[in-house]
Amino acid sequence: MSALFPSTSDDVAASFTPPPTAASFTPPPVPFVPVADELPAGQRWSTWDAIGISAGPEPWPDWVITADAAIDTELGILKTGKEADVALVERATDDQSVIMAAKRYRSTDHRLFHRDSGYTEGRKIRNSRDRRAVAKGSHWGRQVEAGHWAQAEFSYLCDLWSAGLPVPYPVQLDGTEILMEFITDAEGAGAPRLAQCRPSRNLLEVYFDQLRAAMCTMASMRLAHGDLSAFNVLATGDRVVIIDLPQAVDLIGNPQGMDFLARDCRNIATWFTSRGLEVDSEALLGEVAAYAW
Template identity: 40%
Template sequence: MKAPPRLQSLVDEGLIDTVVRQLMSGKEAMVYVVRCGDETRCAKIYKEATNRSFRQAVDYTENRKVKNTRLQRAMAKGTKFGRQATEAAWQSAEVDALYRLAAAGVRVPVPYNFCDGVLLMELVTDAEGDAAPRLNDVVFTPEDARRHHASLLTEVVRMLCAGVVHGDLSEFNVLLAADGPVIIDLPQAVDAAGNNHAKRMLLRDVENLKVFFGQFAPELLQSRYGEEMWNLYERGELDVGTVLTGRFERAAGPVDVGGVLREVDDARAEEAARRLRMAAG
């Protein structure tokens, strides 16, 4: 097929030989299957902020660092230059997270290049060599549900040990490759230690996985892996070899009613936003 305008510069630079087909169009980006020499890869074209249904919420961008102080001031003021810088920072966040997580051994697509708002990365495939399906397009046996749930918990732990929380993890952004689940879509990833909302996002990520796989293996619905995981992380006792039990008991003590109410309000707002994103995707 003819290369879309946003991919033409990569063709001109020799980073892409041919564009095979469009793979998907989501809330944040359009993805194409491309050929690069003897390899088949995918090219993710980020949509402009005005054309995305997923907004750059303050919760996600909190504590993201920009080295250039001029850029920081422009971004804070919301000038045209600042908005362009914010958009570039949002796009590069996924690239940074992919390289960081790939280096930590997390199952994410291998990133190859980032040029002109296009991320060139590995095409995740199934056993037949076709583009791997998302979890939400697959029906699982109870045994497979338990196995893939455990595998993804291992990846979430590995991510947390690398200092990253996905922030929007669900059955819609995990691919089922020939050798198991692969986590995708990371522009909203947050720093576990530097973002005040990281705990809530981690708990929500783990809850989403529990609810999805709990459809096929109902006993998973009683587990509390997220709370257990974060508690170990806060105490400095979580590592990639930690064996989780799925059990957690909250320590007795005075309840921060205000904090609980804020969490409830945040959760409601995030669920409403999630439903909008799902409808748009």
């Protein structure tokens, strides 16, 4: 028994360790755990798999990054426009990166796009509450309208890209932001607009043939660009890429559809003629319009 229990009260006191007091207690260090959502300013986690995000048409090009761990980094503004700004965004993982164009539509409070009514004839907003808000011009209605333009352009890009037309690949739609393929020149810089180029005679013919074929294909889909000109076409190497499509017009549903198509043809014919390739706008209109019927 003496081996198991102290024999005196002094022995008990000597073996007792009092609990720490509030003043003497030092808590153990807490390990640092980084918060997953904390990123430096100008960066965000990829929104590819977020609820409400619309992805581009399949098959997805090899350069499209779909990993959850990807990070989007703002690289600056590429272009400002009347209804939207275009920024450059790098999406990257540990072993892959790609630079995309991010087109961000403003609400009508902050844009100068005054031709909406003509372009949107024949279009419908399905939600009755949204239709009333747009008609009243309320703050919510203006937000709905900005989203409507972004949705329209994304849908047109998806349809046209799937049909093989020369347009940027639409990566995803998130509210009023469209992420799309960044069209570059041979050195990797942003491709110039056709209006900035002085192509040779042979290249002029190549460019015109591509645009005419694209316009005919669009007409066969009952669509016209609606604002086609040398300022809405990029030139990269020996090919052209058509951009800025939110106002694409339904040739059948829009009463002014053929008028918009005729203007597209005049704009294209005028520019190519001014560069030395004679193009008759009426002949071009007749050829393109024939595909719509």
